[in-house]
Amino acid sequence: MRHSGRDTGKALRRALQLTVLAATLAGLGCQIKLVADYDEITDRSITALQREFELFFIDVERNLHTPDAVHDNYIGFYDEVRAELSVIRVRAAARPKNEITVEQLDLVAQNVDNLEELHKLGFDSPEELEPLRAAFQQSFQAILTLELAKKRGQ
Amino acid sequence: MAIRVPSLAKQMLDASRAVLEDSWPEIKDYAKAEFKKTAESIAMIVRLHAAGKLTKKKARLHLEIQKNASRTVLLTIEGMGIIAVERAINAALGAVRDTVNTAVGFRLI
Numbered sequence A: 001m002r003h004s005g006r007d008t009g010k011a012l013r014r015a016l017q018l019t020v021l022a023a024t025l026a027g028l029g030c031q032i033k034l035v036a037d038y039d040e041i042t043d044r045s046i047t048a049l050q051r052e053f054e055l056f057f058i059d060v061e062r063n064l065h066t067p068d069a070v071h072d073n074y075i076g077f078y079d080e081v082r083a084e085l086s087v088i089r090v091r092a093a094a095r096p097k098n099e100i101t102v103e104q105l106d107l108v109a110q111n112v113d114n115l116e117e118l119h120k121l122g123f124d125s126p127e128e129l130e131p132l133r134a135a136f137q138q139s140f141q142a143i144l145t146l147e148l149a150k151k152r153g154q
Numbered sequence B: 001m002a003i004r005v006p007s008l009a010k011q012m013l014d015a016s017r018a019v020l021e022d023s024w025p026e027i028k029d030y031a032k033a034e035f036k037k038t039a040e041s042i043a044m045i046v047r048l049h050a051a052g053k054l055t056k057k058k059a060r061l062h063l064e065i066q067k068n069a070s071r072t073v074l075l076t077i078e079g080m081g082i083i084a085v086e087r088a089i090n091a092a093l094g095a096v097r098d099t100v101n102t103a104v105g106f107r108l109i
Helices: A002-028 A040-063 A071-094 A099-121 A126-149 B005-050 B056-104
Strands: none
Touching: A040 A071, A040 A126, A071 A099, A099 A126, A099 B056, A126 B005, A126 B056, B005 B056
């Protein structure tokens, strides 16, 4: 009798395990998604923003050692890129499972603050601009690389 | 129809392993190239500071920018890894789809 009770318990546990497995698989559906889908607008917006930064670095380099290179002449640029980043971030945050991209955009925004602080102190040489240009290129490329990976062969 | 758990598990493991092995070289190459760029930028900051072309305050801001750029790279690596895991899970489920669906008698997966 005791033996039979143990068997019944085993069978119940097994049935419960199978039910949990079935429910899990059913909940998963055909395909699971752990990261948001590719977004063409984010892709295009980041590419456009990268172009603005490239133009900024070309312009600052050309104007180095002249009064035109001072921060005051670029306030419009900083306002514009902050606004664009904010728009891209709102769109990214509205997409489910897109936290990584949102975090990346926050890091770029922090770097805009850092860049502006450096600009206020003044840029002294073209060499000083090199690592800055590289860092922004790297960040935009990272965001785009992830965005393209989200295509998953679509 | 009974499901043989060891056989099902092996099919899932084989399918997911193939996907993960396929994804890793791409992630590794990306990480390697990006960390090389960061190292070059940090070396440039150190050189500029040593040459007296960058104050301590500016060097710190430069480094902060490099750190944030590296974080965006690490986040991409994390995202690519998660996508690889996602593909591996889907491949594992796909590998046993017919067996499971036949066993339960309806389209479960």
